[in-house]
Amino acid sequence: MARLAAFDMDGTLLMPDHRLGDATLATLKRLRERDITLAFATGRHALEMRQLVANLGLEAFLITGNGTRIHTFEGELLHAQDLTPQVAERVLHGEWNTTASMHVFNDRGWFTDKALPWLLVAHGMSGFEYQMADLKRLPTDEVTKICFVGDHADLEQLRLQLSDALGDSAHLCFSAFECLEVLPPGCNKGAALAVLSEHLGVSLAECMAFGDAMNDREMLSQVGHGLIMGNAMPQLISALPHLPVIGHCQSQAVSHYLSHWLDHSDLPYSPE
Missing domain, CATH: 3.30.1240.10 (Hypothetical Protein, Haloacid Dehalogenase-like Hydrolase; Chain: A; domain 2)
Structure with missing residues (x-):
């Protein structure tokens, strides 16, 4: 059972119109009810993400700026890295x-x-x-x-x-x-997730992650359960051919996958 779930935002959790679907929000809340820690790993700014998470009523750690910042859900800065x-x-x-x-x-x-x-x-x-x-x-x-x-x-x-x-x-x-x-050199979502997992006392093998672009490559490759979106950049799918590809963000595929994982983990998963 995963203890930490990390999500890219655009092209992954968010639909093409950049909204978070109701089914996705409900599924994220189900994860919290199962005591699974959430982390949003995005290129977006920390200022924006803190507001979004507060508006959605979620408790989640924030990996922002593609790994340049990590914040707790209370707003405490855990990690910072800048260009020289x-x-x-x-x-x-x-x-x-x-x-x-x-x-x-x-x-x-x-x-x-x-x-x-x-x-x-x-x-x-x-x-x-x-x-x-x-x-x-x-x-x-x-x-x-x-x-x-x-x-x-x-x-x-x-x-x-x-x-x-x-x-x-x-x-x-x-x-x-x-x-x-x-x-900054060595700065990516995967490196930031490693810092966060150590802070939480969770191994990367106990993490799952979802993404769609090349800035998700390191994060997806090092967790115990990495999943690629069906709408992902072809370069990402080619770089990580061993990882499963789920559905499109338009159809809230993260919610579809997680609902199956929560309710029927003993059965094979199909994106359809």
Whole structure:
């Protein structure tokens, strides 16, 4: 029996319209009734996630910023990791051959210099918004991560540029087809989940996790029970071919799977 369940948000728990379905919320509450600890592991900001969890009436640990922060459900900071000022400076002031927009995150919020209202649709449940700013004037000693949003093919080329410039001083990952993130080295959801599981006295073998993108790879690969969404990035499915693939987030597949696991764990599972 799992003692800790970790969930990615977008493309996993949330439906394509970025809402949490009623069946999913009910199933998460059933897990809590079984004394299973919940953790939301997401690229979203801690400020946004704390509000969402409070609005949903759930007790859950928060792994945010793709592993840059871990908070208890009371809001206590358990772990923090930032880009070095040198890396932040290099990315913010670098000349990159890309049409992607740049987004900077620190503990005060989300900052960009290009208004993209369509990005806010994903944050409708919380009302969380970016702040317009001159990115080159932001303090470089408090940057948690930097995100580039654009066409996937363009981001693939940008990833090569950033890799050449930063080497092993940063971790690069796709959190979605249109989103490339620059994170501190060794920083990912899996590393953060390991910190959290140790804090809770739970082994990773006693954890289950759900995800859909390459930023979920480390988390899914190291838990006792990793599950991939049917709508996942093909790269993730290829990278972890031994893990089961469940249904689509549109049909609240996490709830469907967990309901079967809670009620009929002795029977084979089928996504249909």
